Amino acid sequence: MEYMARPAKPNGAVAERNPKRTRERILSAALQEFAANGFAGARVDAIARRAAINKRMLYHYFGDKEHLFREVLRRKIAERQASAESLSGDPAESLPFWFKLSCKDADWVRLLEWEALQEADNQLIDGNSRRALATRALGRIRQQQALGYLAGEFEPRHLLLAMRSLTMFPMAFPQLTRLIMGRPVSDPHFQKQHAEFLRKFAAAFQPAGNRRNKTNFEN
Amino acid sequence: MEYMARPAKPNGAVAERNPKRTRERILSAALQEFAANGFAGARVDAIARRAAINKRMLYHYFGDKEHLFREVLRRKIAERQASAESLSGDPAESLPFWFKLSCKDADWVRLLEWEALQEADNQLIDGNSRRALATRALGRIRQQQALGYLAGEFEPRHLLLAMRSLTMFPMAFPQLTRLIMGRPVSDPHFQKQHAEFLRKFAAAFQPAGNRRNKTNFEN
DNA sequence: CCATTAAGTAACCATCAAGTTACTTGGAAT
DNA sequence: ATTCCAAGTAACTTGATGGTTACTTAATGG
Helix, strand or coil: CCCCCCCCCCCCCCCCCCHHHHHHHHHHHHHHHHHHHHHHHCCHHHHHHHHCCCHHHHHHHHCCHHHHHHHHHHHHHHHHHHHHHCCCCCHHHHHHHHHHHHHHCHHHHHHHHHHHHCCCCCCCCCHHHHHHHHHHHHHHHHHHHHCCCCCCCCCHHHHHHHHHHHHHHHHHCHHHHHHHHCCCCCCHHHHHHHHHHHHHHHHHHCCHHHCCCCCCCCC | CCCCCCCCCCCCCCCCCCHHHHHHHHHHHHHHHHHHHHHHHCCHHHHHHHHCCCHHHHHHHHCCHHHHHHHHHHHHHHHHHHHHHCCCCCHHHHHHHHHHHHHHCHHHHHHHHHHHHCCCCCCCCCHHHHHHHHHHHHHHHHHHHHCCCCCCCCCHHHHHHHHHHHHHHHHHCHHHHHHHHCCCCCCHHHHHHHHHHHHHHHHHHCCHHHCCCCCCCCC
16 A cells, blocks of 8 residues: 655644754653653653654654653753762751752752662663762762861761761652652752751751751851 | 364363362462562563463452452562561661661562552552551651650651651662662671661761660660 | 352453544745 | 764554443342
C-alpha cells in the first residue's frame, strides 16, 4: 500500500517555526513529567502533549527518552550549581537555607531520588562537574573548621553528609515526615518550625568552645 | 475456533501443590522486584519467573499488581515493627544502630523511597499501624528527655525526624553519598566509619550538662 | 469413592507506549 | 528565484506487558 500524502497542517493554522522555544518546551515538560513519574513511569506522549509539540520533535532534538532524561538532569544540576556556591559558612544559617531550598524545589529532590533508585549499573550523570562541586563544598568546610566556625573534631566528609541528610530528608520522604510531624511537608508552618529547629540544632556542628548565640536575632 | 484442550503438565513432572509456599515465593520475588524497579518498573512476568510459578497464580492470590505491591509493603512494615521497639534510648547507641539497620536492609529503604515518589493522591499504606508506631517512638523520646538522656530544649517530633534523616539518608541516596564520601555505601569501611561518626555526633542530641563520654569504650 | 473446589498450566489478547516512516513546508543561503 | 535543509506533522509499526480464557488435576470432606 502506498503512503498517502497528507498536508502538514490540515487545519489552516500557520506553522511558525521556533526551534529554541520547542526545545525549551520539551525540556520543561520533561522535567515535570520525569519528576512526577520517574524514568520508567514517564510517558513520552505525555511529555509531548504537555509541551504542545509533536512527539517526533522530541526524537528529533534528543534522540530518545533516556537522552532526554539525562539532559533534563544535566540542566537541573547546572541550575543548582549557582545557589550551591552562594552559601554562608555558618551552619546556623546554611542548614535552614538548604532546607528551605529543598522545600522550594521539590522537583530537584525527586529527580535525585529517581536517580538514586535507577539500577546503578550505569555511571553517574554529569559526574565530573558534580564531583568538582562536592570537592569545593568539602574545601569550604575545611576552611570553616580552620576558622573555628565548624567543629574540627569531625571529618569534613561526614559533616557534609550529615548536613545534606538533615536538610533533604523531609522533602525526600514526605510520607514519613508527615507521619512524624503530623503535618504535610508542604505546610509553611512545618517548614518554618523545622528551619528554626535546624538553626538551633546547628550548634551541634560548631566547636564546643565557640558556640554561637542561640536566640533569634544575633549580630 | 474451539479452545484446544492442553495437558496441565506436558512433561511428566508431578504437580505438587503447596499454596503456602507458592504465596510465599510470590511475595518474596515481588519484594525483590519492586525494591529494585519500583511499581511502574516492576514486571509481573519477572516476578513470576523469579518465583518460579505460573503468572496466573499471582492473580489468583493477589488480584492484581497493585494489591500485590500493597501486600509486600504491608508485610515489610510488619517485619520492621519488631526491631523498631527494641532500641536503646541513648542516641549514641541508637543512631549507629538505626544506620546499620538501614545498611543491612537496603530493600526497605528503597521501598519507602518508591512509596514516597508514588504520586500521593492515594492514602498511606497501612497508615494506622504506622501512626501508632510513630506515636510510640515519640513517647520514648519524651521519656528519655524526662530522664535527662535527650536534650529537652527540642521538640520530640523534630528530634525524631532529625534522627531518621541522619540514619536513612546515606542508603536512600547512594549516589550522593558516594560523591561526598568517595566510597560506595556498600563499603563496610564507610559503614563502620559513619556509624562511629554518628556515635560521636549523638552528643548533639544529649543535654548540654549530661554529655556522655566520647571515647570508644565507655561503661 | 465420588463430587466439589482450590491450585495449577499454557496459550491468548487488548492495550499501551517507544520509536519510525513518510511525508510537507518555512526560511536562510546561494 | 530557486534550492536545500532543518523544523514540523500524522499515521503507522513493533514489541512489551498486564491481565484473561479455557482448560486440567490434586486433594479434601461427605
